[in-house]
Amino acid sequence: MYRSYYRILGLIGQGQFGRVFCAVDRQTGEIVALKDLELKRFPTHKFLREISYLLTLKHPNIVGCTGLEYNRTGRYVVMDYCEGGTLRDLINSQEQLSLKQKLNLVEDILSGLAHAHSRQIIHCDIKPENILLKLKPSSWSAHISDFGIARLIEEINSQSGGYTGSPAYMAPERFYGKHSFASDLYAVGIILFELLVGYRPFSGYPGELMTAHLSKTVTIPNTIPPLLSSIIEKALRKLPQRRFKSTEEMLKSVRLASETLGFNSSSVQLFTSLSSVPNATSLNIIHQVSLPQRVSHLAVDKQCVYLGIEDKLCCQIYPDSSLVGKPQEWQVPLKGSLVKLFSHSQGCLTVTDSPVNEGSCISYFRKSHDAGQIFQQQQVCVSRLNQISAIAPGGHWLAFISSSQVLQFLKLPNLERVKTSINCSIDSQLVTLDSRHGMIINSAEEKKPKTQFTLLTRRGNLWRFFSLSISLHSLVSNSHLPDQIFALEVSEKILGILINLKPLKVTRIPLEIKPDFILGQPWGFLLASRQGKVILLGIRGEKLGGFQVEEEITAMAFYDQFRLLMATDYQSEKRLYFINLEEKLANKIYLNSNSNTLS
Numbered sequence: 001m002y003r004s005y006y007r008i009l010g011l012i013g014q015g016q017f018g019r020v021f022c023a024v025d026r027q028t029g030e031i032v033a034l035k036d037l038e039l040k041r042f043p044t045h046k047f048l049r050e051i052s053y054l055l056t057l058k059h060p061n062i063v064g065c066t067g068l069e070y071n072r073t074g075r076y077v078v079m080d081y082c083e084g085g086t087l088r089d090l091i092n093s094q095e096q097l098s099l100k101q102k103l104n105l106v107e108d109i110l111s112g113l114a115h116a117h118s119r120q121i122i123h124c125d126i127k128p129e130n131i132l133l134k135l136k137p138s139s140w141s142a143h144i145s146d147f148g149i150a151r152l153i154e155e156i157n158s159q160s161g162g163y164t165g166s167p168a169y170m171a172p173e174r175f176y177g178k179h180s181f182a183s184d185l186y187a188v189g190i191i192l193f194e195l196l197v198g199y200r201p202f203s204g205y206p207g208e209l210m211t212a213h214l215s216k217t218v219t220i221p222n223t224i225p226p227l228l229s230s231i232i233e234k235a236l237r238k239l240p241q242r243r244f245k246s247t248e249e250m251l252k253s254v255r256l257a258s259e260t261l262g263f264n265s266s267s268v269q270l271f272t273s274l275s276s277v278p279n280a281t282s283l284n285i286i287h288q289v290s291l292p293q294r295v296s297h298l299a300v301d302k303q304c305v306y307l308g309i310e311d312k313l314c315c316q317i318y319p320d321s322s323l324v325g326k327p328q329e330w331q332v333p334l335k336g337s338l339v340k341l342f343s344h345s346q347g348c349l350t351v352t353d354s355p356v357n358e359g360s361c362i363s364y365f366r367k368s369h370d371a372g373q374i375f376q377q378q379q380v381c382v383s384r385l386n387q388i389s390a391i392a393p394g395g396h397w398l399a400f401i402s403s404s405q406v407l408q409f410l411k412l413p414n415l416e417r418v419k420t421s422i423n424c425s426i427d428s429q430l431v432t433l434d435s436r437h438g439m440i441i442n443s444a445e446e447k448k449p450k451t452q453f454t455l456l457t458r459r460g461n462l463w464r465f466f467s468l469s470i471s472l473h474s475l476v477s478n479s480h481l482p483d484q485i486f487a488l489e490v491s492e493k494i495l496g497i498l499i500n501l502k503p504l505k506v507t508r509i510p511l512e513i514k515p516d517f518i519l520g521q522p523w524g525f526l527l528a529s530r531q532g533k534v535i536l537l538g539i540r541g542e543k544l545g546g547f548q549v550e551e552e553i554t555a556m557a558f559y560d561q562f563r564l565l566m567a568t569d570y571q572s573e574k575r576l577y578f579i580n581l582e583e584k585l586a587n588k589i590y591l592n593s594n595s596n597t598l599s
């Protein structure tokens with residue numbers, strides 16, 4: 001058996017007939033889905049026949065099957081990867097889609113179906129779980145999955161009698177074991193209803209659903225514009241011959257409705273999910289201190305707090321890591337203005353821009369408990385830094401891209417240069433994943449928005465990883481969850497993008513603020529704007545809460561899972577707050593099994 005062409009990144013899910021994995025092509029770095037079809041249920045002759053026809057079903061709105069993979073672990077169908085999950089995930093999420101976006105998704109489904117129907121193929125199991133999503137700027141494109149598989153399953157089950165499919169989306173004739181192209185259109189009609197109204201026209205147990213589909217009239221709320229309710233009504237007619245004559249005819253009607261209503265969707269009162277504006281409720285402030293000057297940067301390591309104040313570094317050493325009690329305090333001058341501050345296990349690192357030349361200085365400050373002071377131990381001057389990122393927080397490496405567009409590494413704590421010859425674009429962004437890996441991210445907006453993610457090892461090896469068809473900025477990794485990245489999408493609205501790397505899954509989170517601070521924690525991310533609004537997001541992008549302060553926030557850092565340091569500036573009053581967010585997050589947190597459990 002040969003070595004697999006793919007490296008599996010993670011299990012995406014388990015269907016009735018086998019598992020689906022997210023994998024990366026070892027040669028091209030392309031992300032694919034591998035569907036493992038059990039040998040027992042799909043004997044090779046059936047499997048091959050089905051695959052040969054699946055390979056020919058090519059359309060932008062059908063999840064493409066690109067090949068087969070046989071290896072030691074099994075036999076897989078290789079498919080295009082849909083990083084956005086299913087339409088069901090989107091319906092259940094907090095993302096609010098505009099009318100135009102909802103209709104575009106239905107148009108995508110109908111376009112894919114029209115192609116299949118033109119080849120005499122009926123899907124038989126159209127439902128939100130079988131519609132997969134890919135990112136497109138500020139929205140999603142829909143792709144029909146389970147095509148051939150659905151047909152194959154249909155064949156297997158019809159041999160044992162009875163119907164297959166999902167009763168909530170099944171046309172009346174399907175309960176009698178009959179199906180036609182119009183049965184697929186009925187299912188699209190239910191999806192359109194669900195997207196617009198927020199629930200399905202019929203609910204209940206399979207028996208109740210069957211009765212309803214066969215004999216109950218669909219009630220369409222009068223908040224739905226007539227142009228759309230007439231489409232739903234026609235698609236959901238009980239007799240297949242009374243529905244749309246063809247998929248193209250239904251597609252045309254939806255397109256017309258989208259063009260007529262879509263740009264003016266604010267006037268259409270549709271179902272919307274819960275409002276997610278954070279409440280400005282009282283905060284649990286452990287204590288607060290006045291500061292003599294504005295703090296631009298904050299970093300914490302155990303009982304040491306580092307405050308960046310203009311061209312000075314202030315170090316406070318507390319009796320213990322609860323940061324209660326009176327700290328010992330030292331100040332050291334910095335050469336130039338501070339642009340970044342990192343904590344390190346034995347001290348901290350500063351990056352300053354030199355006022356005299358065009359260069360930057362990276363300095364390592366070591367704290368000495370015995371001597372009760374902090375002193376500068378090492379310093380290197382480099383050409384002005386564009387992007388900088390600490391590899392392994394509190395760890396062994398620092399990587400940066402200099403203005404000469406070369407990626408460089410420094411060993412910590414002695415700041416010894418490691419030679420690399422990796423060219424990077426000046427606009428590249430860097431993030432840390434774990435002690436050995438980082439990522440270089442290049443976003444382009446020109447003709448087509450695109451973001452390319454390249455994996456970087458601490459030895460300076462690069463590996464093209466994957467790309468997304470949107471443009472991203474302000475990327476931040478979560479040192480507590482090495483497989484998660486948060487970013488902002490470049491678009492009219494403020495959209496957060498949560499990227500899980502293993503398996504690749506992208507979630508879009510509409511935000512009410514434009515965050516200036518993004519901090520990763522074991523329970524998720526804290527986002528805050530300088531204007532004082534703070535949002536707490538869980539590890540799946542769900543909103544856990546938030547708060548608002550009157551002051552301008554100038555710097556933030558966590559000193560344990562829940563306790564936060566926040567420096568503010570308000571009418572010449574500068575303060576440092578010690579805040580406990582535990583109550584705000586209590587009972588709302590889902591931690592994955594890799595992270596520490598909460599007491």
Ligand SMILES: Nc1ncnc2c1ncn2[C@@H]1O[C@H](COP(=O)(O)OP(=O)(O)OP(=O)(O)O)[C@@H](O)[C@H]1O
Pocket residue numbers: 012013014015016017018019020033063079080081082083085086129130132145146
């Ligand atoms: N090409 C793909 N890209 C990304 N995720 C996929 C892809 N194909 C399937 N998945 C995901 O893998 C999981 C399992 O999919 P699968 O199609 O095997 O089963 P299912 O649709 O959940 O159930 P059923 O077996 O009843 O059809 C689902 O969460 C699905 O969204």
